[in-house]
Amino acid sequence: xxxxxxxIAGNSVNVLLIFGxxxxxxxxxxxxxxxxxxxxxxxxxxxxxxxxxAAASDSNQIVGASTSGTLAHYKMGNVDFKMGILLLIGGVxxxxxxxxxxxxxxQMGNADFLxxxxxxxxxxxxxxxxxxxxLQTLRKKEVPTAIPQKESKYAQLIGSLPWQxxxxxxxxxxxxxxxLVLGTFVGILAAxxxxxxxxxxxxxxxxxxxxxxxxxxGTSLFQILFTCVDVTIMQSYSNHTVDFILALILLLGSTLGxxxxxKISRKLKGDQLKILLASLVLLVMxxxxxxxxxxxxxxxxxxxxx
Amino acid sequence: MIRNRIWIPIIILVASFMWYPQLAGSTESFITxxxxxxxxxxxxxxxxxxxxxxxxxxENEVVVIVKGKQEELTLKKKGKALGLLWMNxxxxxxxxxxxxxxxxxxxxxxxxxxxxxxxxEQLGIGFEFLKKQMEMEAPQAEKNDLAQEFxxxxxxxxxxxxxxxxxxxxxxxxxxxxxKAAVWIPPQIPLGEYQVQVMExxxxxxxxxxxxxxxxxxxxxxxxxxxxxxxxxxxxxxxxVLIAVAAGLVMDFFFGTGKGGGAH
Numbered sequence: 001x002x003x004x005x006x007x008i009a010g011n012s013v014n015v016l017l018i019f020g021x022x023x024x025x026x027x028x029x030x031x032x033x034x035x036x037x038x039x040x041x042x043x044x045x046x047x048x049x050x051x052x053x054a055a056a057s058d059s060n061q062i063v064g065a066s067t068s069g070t071l072a073h074y075k076m077g078n079v080d081f082k083m084g085i086l087l088l089i090g091g092v093x094x095x096x097x098x099x100x101x102x103x104x105x106x107q108m109g110n111a112d113f114l115x116x117x118x119x120x121x122x123x124x125x126x127x128x129x130x131x132x133x134x135l136q137t138l139r140k141k142e143v144p145t146a147i148p149q150k151e152s153k154y155a156q157l158i159g160s161l162p163w164q165x166x167x168x169x170x171x172x173x174x175x176x177x178x179x180l181v182l183g184t185f186v187g188i189l190a191a192x193x194x195x196x197x198x199x200x201x202x203x204x205x206x207x208x209x210x211x212x213x214x215x216x217x218g219t220s221l222f223q224i225l226f227t228c229v230d231v232t233i234m235q236s237y238s239n240h241t242v243d244f245i246l247a248l249i250l251l252l253g254s255t256l257g258x259x260x261x262x263k264i265s266r267k268l269k270g271d272q273l274k275i276l277l278a279s280l281v282l283l284v285m286x287x288x289x290x291x292x293x294x295x296x297x298x299x300x301x302x303x304x305x306x
Numbered sequence: 307m308i309r310n311r312i313w314i315p316i317i318i319l320v321a322s323f324m325w326y327p328q329l330a331g332s333t334e335s336f337i338t339x340x341x342x343x344x345x346x347x348x349x350x351x352x353x354x355x356x357x358x359x360x361x362x363x364x365e366n367e368v369v370v371i372v373k374g375k376q377e378e379l380t381l382k383k384k385g386k387a388l389g390l391l392w393m394n395x396x397x398x399x400x401x402x403x404x405x406x407x408x409x410x411x412x413x414x415x416x417x418x419x420x421x422x423x424x425x426x427e428q429l430g431i432g433f434e435f436l437k438k439q440m441e442m443e444a445p446q447a448e449k450n451d452l453a454q455e456f457x458x459x460x461x462x463x464x465x466x467x468x469x470x471x472x473x474x475x476x477x478x479x480x481x482x483x484x485x486k487a488a489v490w491i492p493p494q495i496p497l498g499e500y501q502v503q504v505m506e507x508x509x510x511x512x513x514x515x516x517x518x519x520x521x522x523x524x525x526x527x528x529x530x531x532x533x534x535x536x537x538x539x540x541x542x543x544x545x546x547v548l549i550a551v552a553a554g555l556v557m558d559f560f561f562g563t564g565k566g567g568g569a570h
Contacts, residue, residue: 293392303397
């Protein structure tokens with residue numbers, strides 16, 4: 001009962017389980033503006049979906065969730081389209097470049113090792129920094145005496161770049177080069193790590209582009225939508241790895257979850273959001289570390305996946 | 307019931323072809339059949355049961371093997387980097403491994419296999435035999451471990467299984483007895499053709515051997531989706547995206563806060 005057969009994955013799944021999983025990841029995506037692939041792909045592999053199909057079908061699902069989430073955030077005025085489009089252009093360029101970089105790395109050997117270690121270290125660094133920073137701001141708010149911040153070296157540097165323009169929704173004035181270059185950087189990393197990039201993109205927008213947290217979430221979702229449309233079509237076309245039945249059950253859950261996530265997100269303050277996301281990032285890092293340290297049950301694995 | 311009756315002449319015909327008079331001690335009573343002959347995978351397929359039954363000489367034991375075609379497979383190999391961290395280190399290419407191997411045996415042959423571990427291997431039955439048969443490009447010292455891990459992986463995918471003692475016998479009638487094996491076909495079964503092999507064993511020697519085909523194919527919605535995904539892949543990709551976007555829009559329409567209501 002409640003089972004459906006997945007023709008591309010070649011396995012059957014419990015519909016309620018997959019729907020629930022979609023809902024959970026949709027909520028996370030609506031709150032934090034991440035795609036949720038970090039959670040979904042390993043869980044799908046665990047219930048017997050081949051890794052390549054899990055990753056590709058998940059990106060199809062994210063298309064639905066991020067459409068729903070972007071709309072919900074747009075209505076709250078949380079999507080900076082100008083910034084999103086610039087980041088997207090950078091991201092596409094970076095992604096293409098990243099695929100080439102990974103080829104070179106693989107030829108050098110031991111690339112997987114370097115990638116995993118870099119990813120764990122980066123998650124650890126970004127997570128800890130966000131956690132400490134938002135904790136300090138949360139505490140500071142109790143003391144009303146705000147210390148006027150001095151212009152940092154970083155602010156001076158980005159202020160001196162050419163083609164400055166206003167990003168109204170984000171309330172910042174920046175050079176067009178900033179989102180383009182940072183988008184490329186995240187695109188390269190995402191391609192190398194084999195992940196969607198939400199975990200890297202969100203902190204980059206918060207700290208390097210200095211956007212307000214709520215706008216970051218909406219804009220990140222807007223951007224993820226396009227990235228995943230691209231991935232879904234490419235994977236369907238060249239690898240036949242998108243299982244539409246799987247994606248459909250997932251996205252029925254996640255599109256609904258994203259709506260609730262966006263509502264939860266609105267109720268939280270920027271710093272509360274940041275500290276929660278930081279905890280999530282740290283949790284993912286700890287999980288990855290455990291995977292690296294614990295002796296695997298089986299010493300062989302199917303190819304593909306994260 | 308009517309279907310069963312239709313099968314009787316077919317079974318007799320098949321059995322007459324399957325009978326190997328050159329095998330020592332072969333009994334004329336050895337008849338087998340399996341049902342169904344075709345497994346159709348529809349939208350709600352969640353694995354199914356294949357019933358293999360027949361008659362053997364009263365003193366003999368039975369082994370049933372459902373086996374897929376031999377294939378090649380490349381898998382990632384896990385190892386320790388820096389003597390501390392487990393990760394994928396290289397890959398191993400396996401050759402001459404069946405894509406499905408489901409083994410059922412009656413109790414007596416299971417005990418025989420347990421007391422004389424080499425017997426099964428000599429009969430060409432069981433995981434030990436598969437290990438001997440498989441080829442891989444790896445250092446000699448690692449081969450046995452890798453073969454063991456391969457079997458573990460396939461078992462975790464439900465594509466290999468061993469069910470000792472799970473063939474039941476009916477009442478003896480004269481010199482023969484009936485047997486029945488309920489073979490569980492997992493939902494993970496790849497599409498294609500399979501061999502259902504039934505062996506009658508007497509004192510560690512195969513005295514009866516029957517082979518029959520089992521076909522697994524998709525029907526209905528799964529078949530439509532597969533054909534779309536493989537034959538019209540670009541269209542399939544666009545369609546998948548469109549439906550996902552539409553689902554997002556619909557959910558926002560029904561569950562989202564109306565425009566303006568939530569704006570800052």
